[in-house]
Amino acid sequence: MTPVNVVGGGLAGCEVALQLAARGVPVRLFEMKPHRRTPAQISDRLAELVCSNSFRSANPSNAIGQLKREMRTAGSHIMAAADACAVPAGDALAVDREQFAEHVTQAIEGHPGIDLVREVVTAIPKGLTVVATGPLTDPALAADIAARAGRDSLYFYDAIAPIIDADSIDWDVVWRQSRYDKGEGADYANVPLDQATYEAFVQAVVDGEKVTPKAFEEAKYFEGCLPIEVMAERGVQTLAFGPLKPVGLTDPRTGEQPHAVVQLRMENAEATAWNMVGFQTRLKYPEQKRIFQMLPGLEKAVFLRFGSVHRNTYVHSPSLLSDGLHWHDDPDLYFAGQITGVEGYVESTACGQLIAWHVLAKLKGVAPPVPPTTTAFGALRRHLRADGILSAYSPSNLNWSLFAPIDKRRREKKHEKKARQAARAEADFNAWWAEAGI
Ligand SMILES: Cc1cc2nc3c(=O)[nH]c(=O)nc-3n(C[C@H](O)[C@H](O)[C@H](O)COP(=O)(O)OP(=O)(O)OC[C@H]3O[C@@H](n4cnc5c(N)ncnc54)[C@H](O)[C@@H]3O)c2cc1C
Structure with a gap:
C-alpha cells in the first residue's frame, strides 16, 4: 500500500500517524526539526508543547473535559501519552512536557509502519496527504497553501473577540x-x-x-x-x-x-x-x-x-474543506490540527483523530464518519463546517455553544445544565462509536 503523507510531527500529525499505523496503514511522517524550528520551539522532539503544560480541565461538565473523555473512548494515542506522563494539577490534566514529547517521539520512531522523514516540506506532497503543520507553518509551505487557498482564505494572525x-x-x-x-x-x-x-x-x-x-x-x-x-x-x-x-x-x-x-x-x-x-x-x-x-x-x-490576538496560520475551513473534510477540489488532501482553525492542544489533537478516521474511511471506500452534533467530536466538526455559526470564521476552542443546543429546564442551575449536556454527549458518543466501525 502506498504510504499516506503526514506533514508536521506536532500533536495533530502524530495522532494522525499513530491512528493510521495502528490500523495497518503505512505512513510517511515529515517533520522539519532539527533542520528548522518554529520561533516557539526549543526542542527537536515530536509533539512539543510550546507553552503551557496543561491539557486543561479533566472535568466532563466542561466541554474540553468531555472531548478528552471521547478521545480516550476512541483510543487517542496522544491522550494515552498525556495520561502516562501526567503530573498533579488539581482539576486539570497537566503533563511533564519532556517526558510526554519523548514518549510520543519513541512511539513514532519505534513504529514499524511509520517512516519518520526529518525534512522541511516546501510544497504539499503528491498522493494522499494530511497537512498538520500548525499555527507557525514554515513560510514556503504556507505560500504553497496560500496559492491553493487564495490570498483571502489563509490567515497569519487571529484577532478574536470574546x-x-x-x-x-x-x-x-x-x-x-x-x-x-x-x-x-x-x-x-x-x-x-x-x-x-x-x-x-x-x-x-x-x-x-x-x-x-x-x-x-x-x-x-x-x-x-x-x-x-x-x-x-x-x-x-x-x-x-x-x-x-x-x-x-x-x-x-x-x-x-x-x-x-x-x-x-x-x-x-x-x-x-x-x-x-x-x-x-x-x-x-x-x-x-x-x-x-x-x-x-x-x-x-x-x-x-x-478574546486574543496572536500569530496563527489557519485556513478558512468552512469554504475550503468539503463536507467530507478533504480539500474542496482535491479529495486526496486533508488538513488537521490548528491550521484548520481549531484552537488548543486538545482540540488540535482531536482534529487529528477525526481526520485520521476520514482518511481510513476513504481508504475503505465508505462514507466519511459524522459524529452526532450532541457530542464533542460532532461539535468540533460543526465548528470546521461553521454549521449554525453566524460570525465570520475565526479559530475557536471547543465550548458548549458549538454543541447542538439542549432543551431549557425551568429553575435549572448552569452546572446542572452542563452536566446534562455532558451526559447526553457521553451516551451519544458511546452509541455512535460502537456502531462507527472505525
Ligand atoms: C506561541 C504559542 C503558544 C501556545 N500556547 C498554547 C497553550 O498554552 N495551550 C494550548 O492549548 N495551545 C497553545 N497554543 C496553540 C498550540 O500551538 C496548538 O494548540 C497545538 O500545538 C497545535 O497543534 P498542531 O499539531 O496543529 O501544530 P504543532 O504542534 O505546532 O505541530 C506542527 C508541526 O509541524 C512542523 N512543521 C511546520 N512546518 C513544517 C514544514 N514546512 N515541514 C515540516 N514540518 C513542519 C512543526 O515543526 C511542528 O512540529 C500555542 C500556540 C503558539 C504558537
Missing part, C-alpha cells in the same frame, strides 16, 4: 435592537453605558494587564481590526466613536440613546452565545473577566471564549 453564554446575560438591562432598526432587529443586543461607567471602563482597559507579544508576534494591526486597548490608548472618546458608538440605538428603559453601547452579535443560530463586537484584545483572560464584568448587564457574564 463570546458570552446567553444564560449569563442580564436581559433586563441588555436589550435586542439593530442599529437604526435595520435588518431583522434581533441579531444584536446592546449593553448601555452612561458617561461615568464608560470612562471608568476605558481607564480599566488602558490599565489592564495585557499579554506581552512574543518577538515573532508583533502584529501589524489593520485599522479596521484594532484591539480595544490600542483604541482606548488613543484617547478616552476613541471607543465611543468606534465599536462603542451608540448612534441609532435607544435604551427601552430610558427612551434615550446611551452615552456608549457595547454591541453583542448573535454567535449561533440558536442564540445561546453572543459575540462582543469589535472586542479583539490582548488583555489577559482574568483581566477580561474582571473588566468586561464591569459592563451593565454583564456582571455575571460567563465567557465561552476569551
